[in-house]
Amino acid sequence: MSAVDSGTLSESAASGAAGQRITVRYFAWVREKVGRAEETIEVPGTVATVGDLVTWLVARGSEYESAFQRPGVVRAALDHVHVKATAPIRGAREVAFFPPVTGG
Amino acid sequence: MAVRVQREAFDADAEVRALVAGRTDIGSVVTFTGLVRGKAHGHALTSLTLEHYPEMTEAELARIEAEAVGRFGLAGSLVVHRYGELHPGDPIVLVVTLSAHRQAAFEGAEFLMDYLKSRAPFWKKEALADGTEAWVDARETDGEALRRWGGPSTKK
Numbered sequence: 001m002s003a004v005d006s007g008t009l010s011e012s013a014a015s016g017a018a019g020q021r022i023t024v025r026y027f028a029w030v031r032e033k034v035g036r037a038e039e040t041i042e043v044p045g046t047v048a049t050v051g052d053l054v055t056w057l058v059a060r061g062s063e064y065e066s067a068f069q070r071p072g073v074v075r076a077a078l079d080h081v082h083v084k085a086t087a088p089i090r091g092a093r094e095v096a097f098f099p100p101v102t103g104g
Numbered sequence: 105m106a107v108r109v110q111r112e113a114f115d116a117d118a119e120v121r122a123l124v125a126g127r128t129d130i131g132s133v134v135t136f137t138g139l140v141r142g143k144a145h146g147h148a149l150t151s152l153t154l155e156h157y158p159e160m161t162e163a164e165l166a167r168i169e170a171e172a173v174g175r176f177g178l179a180g181s182l183v184v185h186r187y188g189e190l191h192p193g194d195p196i197v198l199v200v201t202l203s204a205h206r207q208a209a210f211e212g213a214e215f216l217m218d219y220l221k222s223r224a225p226f227w228k229k230e231a232l233a234d235g236t237e238a239w240v241d242a243r244e245t246d247g248e249a250l251r252r253w254g255g256p257s258t259k260k
Contacts, residue, residue, distance in 0.1 A: 028155055028227035029239045080160035082223065096157060096225075100242030103154070103185060103226025104138055104197055104217055 019044045022089065024057075026067070027098035030074055033067035043089075050076045050095065051085035067097070075100060105173055105181050107165035109156065111188040114198050123180055123200060130179050134209040136199040136217055142192035144240075148233035154187040154196070157225035161185070168219040172201070176212040179203050183216060185226065218249040 021042050026034045047056045054074070057064040068074055076083055077096045089095060116137050124130055140152050165183050173181055180202035190196060197220070201212040228240040 025157070027157055027225070028229070077157070077160055077225070080157075080163050082164075094159075096160065098157070098225065099227060099239065101221070101223065101225055102228045102240040102242050103156070103224045104221035104246075 019047075020090065022053075022092060023094045024053075025094060025096040027096065029099055030067050030097050033063060035063050048088055048090070049085065050078065050083055050087045050089060053089060053095065054085065054097075073099065105169055107162055107169055107183045107185075109158070109161050109165070109185050109187060111186065113186070113195060114184045116195070116198055116200075119182055119184065119198060120200055123182060123202060127179075127202075129204060130202045131204050132202070132206040132209040134199075134201045134206075134213040136197075136213050137195050138197040138217075140190050140192050140194045140196060144230045144232065149192055149230055150233050151189050151191050151231045152194075152196075153189045153229045153231070155227045155229070156185075156187045160225045164224050165220065168216060168223060171219070172212045172216045175215065176201075176208040177203065178208055178212045181212065181216070183220065185220070185224065187226065215253055218246070218253065221246045222250045 019042055021040060023038065023040045025038045026036065031037050043053060043056060047053050054068050058068050074097050076085065076087070077098075078087055078089065078092045079094055080096075116135055120133055120135060124133060140149070142149055165185065169181055169183055172178060178201050180200075182198070182200040184198040186194075186196050197217075199213050199216045199220070201209040201216065203209040203212065222242075229237060230240060231237045
């Protein structure tokens with residue numbers, strides 16, 4: 001845990017509307033469409049849920065628009081746990097977006 | 105109880121021997137091995153590449169396994185899932201369940217596979233003999249297979 005981490009945490013705690021820094025990871029064809037496997041982004045405080053984050057990403061560029069164009073197809077996990085689009089992202093360190101899984 | 109995610113092949117017989125060694129409480133062992141099929145939608149398959157989400161995979165497999173052990177009262181279990189480039193005939197996944205009586209072991213193995221297919225963060229990409237590549241689509245039947253087990257963990 002670095003000094004930067006604790007600074008970010010106390011800033012977030014000081015204001016409910018503060019933005020947050022979050023690592024976003026992409027897998028399979030979502031990764032291919034976005035064009036990267038991972039990025040760390042600063043999201044504004046108005047982005048409250050996983051669904052809000054998708055909307056916010058889509059507005060950033062055509063690669064995100066292409067990855068998220070089929071509504072409801074892309075799945076998400078917050079800190080390594082499956083979640084729905086309504087899940088709040090506050091406090092999460094990592095969000096992941098991926099197609100429905102095809103293991104086994 | 106154990107889960108392992110690895111690039112290397114596994115030896116199902118050796119895994120079972122290790123699981124039952126020194127135990128006399130186990131009356132049933134069910135082993136499921138999933139293999140790479142040589143055809144995809146009627147076309148010859150060259151390779152199958154499995155991508156996964158390393159930090160989430162083991163956590164999710166452990167959650168699924170703990171649920172199976174609790175639900176069916178298994179005496180033990182093992183899940184081994186491979187990633188990387190595989191070829192027709194290669195083993196992909198191994199599920200072993202141990203119990204005093206056979207029903208729990210059979211049901212536990214089926215439950216583990218149904219959950220694993222719908223929840224574990226793996227994605228398959230097929231490379232066909234004609235040079236094309238495509239990500240495998242999730243089958244609707246996998247979701248249906250999950251629903252028959254009911255219970256809280258079927259929620260997405």
